[in-house]
Every structure is written in C-alpha cells, then in structure tokens.
Amino acid sequence: AQTVTQSQPEMSVQEAETVTLSCTYDTSESNYYLFWYKQPPSRQMILVIRQEAYKQQNATENRFSVNFQKAAKSFSLKISDSQLGDTAMYFCAFMKRRAGNMLTFGGGTRLMVKP
Amino acid sequence: ETGVTQSPTHLIKTRGQQVTLRCSSQSGHNTVSWYQQALGQGPQFIFQYYREEENGRGNFPPRFSGLQFPNYSSELNVNALELDDSALYLCASSRPETEVPTPNDPNEKLFFGSGTQLSVL
DSSP states (O other): OOEEEOOOSEEEEETTSOEEEOOEEEOSOSSEEEEEEEEOTTOOOEEEEEEETTOOSOOEETTEEEEEETTTTEEEEEEOSOOGGGOEEEEEEEEETTSOSOEEEOOOEEEEEEO | OOSOEEEOSEEEEOTTOOEEEEEEOOTTOOEEEEEEEOTTSOOEEEEEEETTEEEEEOSOOTTEEEEEOTTSOEEEEEOSOOGGGOEEEEEEEEOOTTSOOBTTBOTTOOEEOOOEEEEEO
16 A cells, blocks of 8 residues: 655745645555645645656656655655745645556645745 | 536535535546545545446445446445545546547546535534
8 A cells, every 4th residue: 555645734935935845655666656736725636747657857847846756755846936826735646557547645735825 | 627527516414314426527538536535634535437337446435335427427425424424525537547648638647626525414
C-alpha cells in the first residue's frame, strides 16, 4: 500500500513571493505518477501539475514547478509569483501505473496568499 | 470547469437512512471513480467503475455500493448511514490506461466534479 504525507497543515505567503509545499510518499512501486491538486472553496479538485516517475526532469507548468527526488521519495511543489487566486487547499497524490486510475492523497496543505 | 457534474450539491440525512449520489462523467470518459473527503482531510478512494463493472475498491464496507450505466454516468449508494459518513463525496472521470491517450487528455488525468456535501444527523 502507498502512503502520502504532507507535513505542513498550513502555510502563508505574500503576494508575488515564492512558496514551497512539501510532500513525501512511501511505495515499493517503481512505475507511478505523482500529482499536485488544488482545491479552492468551490471544492472542485483541479490538477496543478503531474510527474511521471520514470522521468528525471522535473515538471513545470507556468508558475508551478516540482522538485522530484525519487530516491528520497520526495515531491515538493514550488509556486512562484504567488497570486491571491492561489489561495486554496493543495493535495499531493500518488497513482500506481497500470493499476487503474486510483489516487492516494495526502492530508493537504492550506495555502493563504496575503496581499 | 470540467464536464463532470454531480447531484445533488448538498444533502441532509438521518442516521440509518439510505442515500444515492449521482455523477455524469466527462464526454469520452468510461471510467468513473468515487472519493470520500472528510472535513480537513484528503480524499479517500471508495471504488472505481469501468464499462459498468467495479474494477477497484478501497477500504470501505459493503454498505457503500455503486452502479455505472451504459452512458457511463454513475451512482454511489450508501445504506444504513452513520454519523461518520458525513463528508464531501467527489466523483472523477478519466480514460482507462488501456485506451489511446490524447495530448490534452492523458489517461492518468482525472477530471473531478464539485462534489456532494452529505450531512448525517
């Protein structure tokens, strides 16, 4: 079984600054995906970024990038130039490849962007 | 906005009752999964349906059951409701990995609805 741990229940950042959210996971699998999802007050889970475990290159999507350390089983999310609209819950999630599209989520980090 | 819609948005039930939640998947997606998100926690996987059959289940008791219809919409049924069943129930649709992905719709990408908030009193 997989576990995903987010050790920061809450974080805050000033608008336009950079913030990093931490995530660690535990698995015996070698082939998997990792994701960061955003959940604003609307409650809908929105995919922010995904990483394929076999790729060494860290994924980036505009202001969002990850630091994927496979050996350390670490997957942190960096948000650059933080915007007020980034205020939300952020969840790290794991998906084993070739085993159905089933996600294991961490407990979440509440991010507040302050003006 | 995704093409996944859930109904109702909110629901209040009493302990011991039964409830049915509904989900319409995104066009072209034949895999639907359900998640339970308790207050202040991350979502937990309940089960998944692919082409009208259950093909994966999390650690939930049999009183949690589901259906998928030929149009790939889905229902989640919970019998004998307990207070701890109070949660946000999220539905997600996706393509299965066995099908050919498209650049904008890779098979591992789940599209979530906005959820049904269930309160059990």
